[in-house]
Amino acid sequence: MTAPDNIVLEITPEVLLKAYACGIFPMAESADDPGLYWIEPERRGILPLDSFHVPRRLARLVRQEKFEVRVDHDFTGVIEGCAAPGPGRQRTWINGRIQQLYVALHQMGQAHSVETYLNGQLVGGLYGVRLGGAFFGESMFSVVREASKVALVHLAGRLVKGGFTLLDAQFITDHLSQFGATEVSRRRYQALLDEATRYPGDFQPGVALSGEEVLAALKSAHP
Numbered sequence: 001m002t003a004p005d006n007i008v009l010e011i012t013p014e015v016l017l018k019a020y021a022c023g024i025f026p027m028a029e030s031a032d033d034p035g036l037y038w039i040e041p042e043r044r045g046i047l048p049l050d051s052f053h054v055p056r057r058l059a060r061l062v063r064q065e066k067f068e069v070r071v072d073h074d075f076t077g078v079i080e081g082c083a084a085p086g087p088g089r090q091r092t093w094i095n096g097r098i099q100q101l102y103v104a105l106h107q108m109g110q111a112h113s114v115e116t117y118l119n120g121q122l123v124g125g126l127y128g129v130r131l132g133g134a135f136f137g138e139s140m141f142s143v144v145r146e147a148s149k150v151a152l153v154h155l156a157g158r159l160v161k162g163g164f165t166l167l168d169a170q171f172i173t174d175h176l177s178q179f180g181a182t183e184v185s186r187r188r189y190q191a192l193l194d195e196a197t198r199y200p201g202d203f204q205p206g207v208a209l210s211g212e213e214v215l216a217a218l219k220s221a222h223p
Contacts, residue, residue, distance in 0.1 A: 011036065011097075013104045020131050021197060023190050025138075025170065028095040036097060044189040045169040045181055047137075050221045052156045052167075053180040061146055062153050062211040067116040067123070069154050072205040075106045078113040078125040082139035094139060102138070105129060112203055114155045116147040124148040126155060132197035134166040135159055152179065157214025160221045162203050166196035 011026070019025065019038065026036040054062070079102055083094035105111035106127075115125035124147025126140035137155070142148035156179075159167055168189075172181050184192070209217075 011101065013101060013108055013110070016101055016105065017110060017129075017131060020129055020134075020136055021193070023186070023193055025136065026098065026101075027093045028098055029093070036095075039170075040186065041171065042186055043183040044186065045172040045176065045183055046189070046192070047156065047167040047169050047176065047179055047181050049156060049160050049164065049167055049218075050223060051180050052160075052218050052221070053178070054153055054215065054218060055178055058146065058149055058153065059215060062150055062215060065211050067118055067144075067147055067150050068120075069150065069209075069211075070115045070117065071158070071203075071208075072106070072112055073115055074122055075111070075113040075127060076103060077122050078115055078127050078141070079103065079139075081122065081125065081141040081143070082127065084141070092139075102127065102129070112205055114151045114158070116142075116144075116151050118144055118147070125151050128155075128168075130201060130203055133164045133199045133201040134168065134193055134196035135164055135201070135203075136168040137170070153218070154209065154211075154214050157217040158203065158209060159201065160217040161209070161213075162201045163199065164196070164201035164203075165199075166192050168193075 024038050024040040027039050028036055079099050083092050102111050111129050113125055113127040123144040124142035128135050128137040140148040169176050169181050172183055
């Protein structure tokens with residue numbers, strides 16, 4: 001279900017959080033379109049934290065810690081990176097209003113970024129919204145090969161350690177399929193969301209986790 005938002009200025013971070021709790025989220029047609037649309041997919045992409053798959057080669061890279069991983073160090077830089085066109089992605093859905101809303105959520109402590117750095121430069125990362133024990137992944141970017149994948153592995157491990165039970169991916173892509181992403185019905189998603197938001201997740205943005213720690217956390221979550 002999609003519905004045009006004709007009163008963009010009345011959308012607040014608080015309204016946005018209520019929308020997430022109901023299973024809907026906003027998008028724009030393009031970075032140049034000032035309007036927003038509410039999205040509620042019939043089939044929802046999720047990344048199950050109890051079966052999150054890390055390809056062997058990527059696991060080695062995470063252990064080697066080629067990239068420095070930081071949390072909430074440059075949220076604005078990450079969302080700007082996600083909004084910028086890149087190879088194979090000439091247009092994005094992140095407009096100025098989206099950026100303003102999520103930066104505001106970040107300032108409230110409800111949105112977080114996981115960032116990867118190489119030689120002190122931001123080269124990849126992702127951002128999303130936290131609500132109880134659910135984390136809603138919004139977008140990711142990379143200007144260096146594997147940088148965003150390392151950020152995703154660190155996110156998943158951090159969520160497991162923090163007691164989160166739902167990692168929402170919105171839609172399935174080839175990029176996410178390698179991590180075990182799957183689709184669930186709208187009804188099943190709402191049940192998972194209701195359960196996840198009953199309990200608080202602890203994102204611990206001030207706590208640094210090593211590659212070994214996040215991989216160990218993900219391994220411990222497997223039944």
